[in-house]
Amino acid sequence: MRFKLILSGVAVLSALTAVPSLVSAQEYPTKPITIIVPFPAGGTLDNLTRSLAQKMSDDFKQPVIIDNKPGAGTVIGTEIVARAAPDGYTLGMVANSFAINPSLYDNLRYDTVKDFTPVSWVAYTPHLLVANPDVPVKSLADVIATAKSKPGELSFASFGAGTSPHIAIERLKAEAKIDVLHIPYKGQAPALNDLLGGHVDMMFANTPDVLPHVKSGKLRAIALANDTRLESIPEVPTFKGAGVDNMNSNSWYGVIVPSGTPASIVEKLSAEFVRIVNLPEIRERLLAQGLEPAGTTSAEFAEYLKSEMEMAAKVVKASGASVQ
Numbered sequence: 001m002r003f004k005l006i007l008s009g010v011a012v013l014s015a016l017t018a019v020p021s022l023v024s025a026q027e028y029p030t031k032p033i034t035i036i037v038p039f040p041a042g043g044t045l046d047n048l049t050r051s052l053a054q055k056m057s058d059d060f061k062q063p064v065i066i067d068n069k070p071g072a073g074t075v076i077g078t079e080i081v082a083r084a085a086p087d088g089y090t091l092g093m094v095a096n097s098f099a100i101n102p103s104l105y106d107n108l109r110y111d112t113v114k115d116f117t118p119v120s121w122v123a124y125t126p127h128l129l130v131a132n133p134d135v136p137v138k139s140l141a142d143v144i145a146t147a148k149s150k151p152g153e154l155s156f157a158s159f160g161a162g163t164s165p166h167i168a169i170e171r172l173k174a175e176a177k178i179d180v181l182h183i184p185y186k187g188q189a190p191a192l193n194d195l196l197g198g199h200v201d202m203m204f205a206n207t208p209d210v211l212p213h214v215k216s217g218k219l220r221a222i223a224l225a226n227d228t229r230l231e232s233i234p235e236v237p238t239f240k241g242a243g244v245d246n247m248n249s250n251s252w253y254g255v256i257v258p259s260g261t262p263a264s265i266v267e268k269l270s271a272e273f274v275r276i277v278n279l280p281e282i283r284e285r286l287l288a289q290g291l292e293p294a295g296t297t298s299a300e301f302a303e304y305l306k307s308e309m310e311m312a313a314k315v316v317k318a319s320g321a322s323v324q
Contacts (some may be wrong), residue, residue, distance in 0.1 A: 028088055028265050032063040035091045035255075036084075038077025040070045043188075044208050044291075045253050048123060049093050051285060055276045073097055073160070075108065082110035086260035088269065091119070094254050096164035099308035103316040104162045112309070116256040117266055118301035120273040121294045123286055124252035126226035127168050127204040128211075128236070130219040135201045140223045140242035143202070147178035155181040157191040157203040165204040167315045168225060168249035174318075175244050195219070206251045207232070207290030225249035232290050252294075252308075254301055270298045 035053055039045050046068065053064040069077035074097040081092030102112045110116075129140070135154075137143045147154045158166040161184045169182050183200055185191035188209060194200050196218055204225065211232060213219040221236045225247050229238060239247035255273055257266060274295040276282055286293050296304070 028268060029060050029062045031089060032065055033060070033089050033091065034065045034067050035093060036077045036081050037066055037068045037093045038070060038074035038097075039068065039093075039095075041068050044125065044206050044251065044289075045093055045095055047289075048253055048286070048291065051282060052122065052273065052276050055279065055282065056272055059272065059275075073101060073104070073162075075101060075105070079110050081256060081258060082115040084258050086258040086262075088257065088261055088265035090258065091269070092116070092256045094256055096251055096308070096312075098254075098256075099305055100162055100164070100167070100312040100316065102309060103313045115259050117259050117261055118298050118305055119255040119257055119266055120270045120298065121252060121254040121296045121301040121304055122273050122277050123291045123293050124250045125207045125289075125291045126224050126230065127165060127249040127251065128207045128214075128224055128233075128290075129172075129202060129204055129222040129239075130195070130210050130214065131202045131222055132195055132198050132200070133217065133220050134198055135220075137202075137222065138220065140237075140239065140244060143222060144176050144178055144244075147176070147180050151179040152181055155183055155201045157183050157185055157195055157200040159188045159191060160184050160186055162316055164249065164251055167312065168204040168247075170315055170318065171247060171249065172244070175246055204249060211290050223247075226292075230290060230292075231287055252304075254305075266298050270296075 035049055037046050037049050046066070049066055053066055057064040069080055074095065078092060078094065078098065081090060084090035098112065101108060131137055137146055143154070156169045158169060160166065166182065166184065169180065172178070173180060185194070188206065191203055192205065192209065195203050196213065207230065210219055214221045214233065221233060223239045223242045224230060224236050225239055227238065227248060229236065255269070257269070277293040277295040283293050
């Protein structure tokens with residue numbers, strides 16, 4: 001009898017200790033949420049985050065604060081998220097660099113796999129291969145023919161060594177069997193400025209950032225690194241449509257939280273981001289900007305991150321890219 005009473009007491013204590021976590025998940029959030037953006041204000045990810053944050057604030061009835069922490073290839077902002085309390089009140093936005101950096105840096109002060117929990121992959125923008133209009137290429141076939149006739153002379157800018165546009169360049173070289181000159185810049189802005197100024201010939205760029213220049217004729221769109229054409233530029237062919245397979249490349253954007261965040265809160269946040277990116281108003285805004293809404297579960301984003309990290313490791317090793 002005494003044994004049964006002890007067991008009953010243990011069961012009651014277990015139930016009571018579980019109540020706070022259940023209540024906190026149901027009541028969450030009860031205070032402002034901060035989203036760390038590891039890029040400067042005004043860029044594609046910053047603008048996307050602000051659109052999502054406003055809808056989240058409206059739904060959660062709590063302020064959602066955007067805190068831009070750029071620098072060191074997004075390492076600074078990402079480390080802040082890793083060191084934050086795992087309570088659901090500090091979120092981090094991540095992009096391709098989150099999956100690429102483990103292969104570039106030997107001294108990251110966080111573990112990309114162990115220190116974070118994926119929440120949702122929210123959107124992506126296919127890379128658009130664009131050329132300065134003074135360069136005598138009007139199609140992907142022209143680019144390949146020029147590169148083969150003048151190996152190593154056609155210049156391609158990137159946002160920096162090891163960034164997703166650099167990886168796209170290496171993939172194009174491998175798939176089309178061409179040799180081009182890679183010129184790494186410290187970010188997309190200086191690369192784009194030099195492309196517009198005619199100092200480099202071409203580059204893989206985030207579609208929203210070059211779309212206005214394509215529309216105005218300041219840049220020429222060559223091909224889209226995506227399965228399908230975009231509504232915003234339906235006249236631009238995909239790489240596959242232009243004759244080169246295996247050339248999907250994009251800048252993707254997702255949400256993470258510190259490892260140890262309660263699963264119930266992760267699930268609530270994931271469901272919230274899925275809801276937001278599927279709102280007609282948000283979908284229309286993103287599509288008009290050249291962004292493709294995604295919206296995934298935590299598990300789906302984790303699988304996507306795993307595949308991205310594996311792919312990045314192979315390409316970085318093959319290309320010899322480094323942060324030096």
